[in-house]
Every structure is written in structure tokens, then in C-alpha cells.
Amino acid sequence: AQKVTQAQTEISVVEKEDVTLDCVYETRDTTYYLFWYKQPPSGELVFLIRRNSFDEQNEISGRYSWNFQKSTSSFNFTITASQVVDSAVYFCALSDPYSGGGADGLTFGKGTHLIIQP
């Protein structure tokens, strides 16, 4: 069975601080995709990144960066120089091997509520 653990229920930092959101996953599959989504108060899930299991290269996109380590089954997300607009709930998700990277069959963690204080 697949499982995603986001141990940090809530994180509160002051604006401009760096913050890392942890994600640990469990799967027996060798082919899978990992995702991060942002959920603002409006409710929709905003796609941030998808990474397939064969690509362990870290990625940076502006103030966002992701660290994928298969050895520890982790896919952590760092926001550099956080801003108030980053406040949201962030979800890490794991696909099954048949989804082809789409939105079906995703296993989500419980989410981390990130609060950026001005």
C-alpha cells in the first residue's frame, strides 16, 4: 500500500525566512510520480511540481526548490525568502504506477498548513 507522511501539521514563520516542508513516502513500486500542490483558502489545488521516480535531480523554480532523495524516500520542498502570499496548505502526493503522471489515483499526505507572518 502507498502512504505519504507530512509530519508537520502547521508551520509559522516570519516573512523572508526560509522554510522547508517535509514529505516522506512509502511505495513498493519502482515507477511512480511525486507531486506537490498548494491549496489556498479558495480551495483549488494548485500544481507546483511533478517528479518521476527515475529523476532524482533537484529542481529550483524561483524561490521554490525541491530535494528528492530515493534513499530516504523523501521529497522535501523549500521556500526561500518566504512571502505572505505563500500562506496556504501544501500537499505532497504520490501516484500509482499506472497513472502516467496524471491526476488519477494520487495518494495525498494530510498537508502542512504554512503561515507566513508579516
Add this chain to the structure above:
Amino acid sequence: ETGVTQSPTHLIKTRGQQVTLRCSSQSGHNTVSWYQQALGQGPQFIFQYYREEENGRGNFPPRFSGLQFPNYSSELNVNALELDDSALYLCASSHEGSETEAFFGQGTRLTVV
């Protein structure tokens, strides 16, 4: 803002009733997935539709059913509503066989009383 539209945005139903939620997919997307998100939890996969047929299902009972139409819009039907069905219901559209990302709608908040 994505091109995925869900209706209604909020809904209140009584236990035992039936409900239909609707989702209009992003243009060019042929696959729709539905998720249930209880308060304070992550979304849980209900099922996916591709070419008007169910193409995968999570751990939900048969009273959760769906439809996909030729224009790729979709419905989620829930019969015999229970109090625990109160949740945010999200749909996501994507294109099967493509590496493009999936887009989620803003969800329908269902309250069962």
C-alpha cells in the same frame, strides 16, 4: 485560474438524500478524476473517467458513481448520503497519454445534515 469549473460551490443536503456534483474539464483534456477532501485531511481518490468509462477507483462504496459525457464534462453522484460524506469534492482534468499537468477545480463544499 484553471479552466476546470465545478458546480455548485456549496450545497447542503439531508442524510439519505442523493446529490449530483458537476465538473467542466479544461479544454483539450479527456480525463477527469474526482477526490473527496474531509476537513483537515488530504484529498482521497474516488475514481477516474476516461472516454466515458470508469478507469480506476479508490476505496469508496458503490453509492459513489459517476458519468463522463462526450464533451468530457463529468458528474459525481452520491446516493443515500451519510453525515461522513460532508467534505470538499474536487475534480481534476488531464489529458491521458500526455505529460501535461492535471488541473483541479475549486471544489464543491457538501454539507450533510
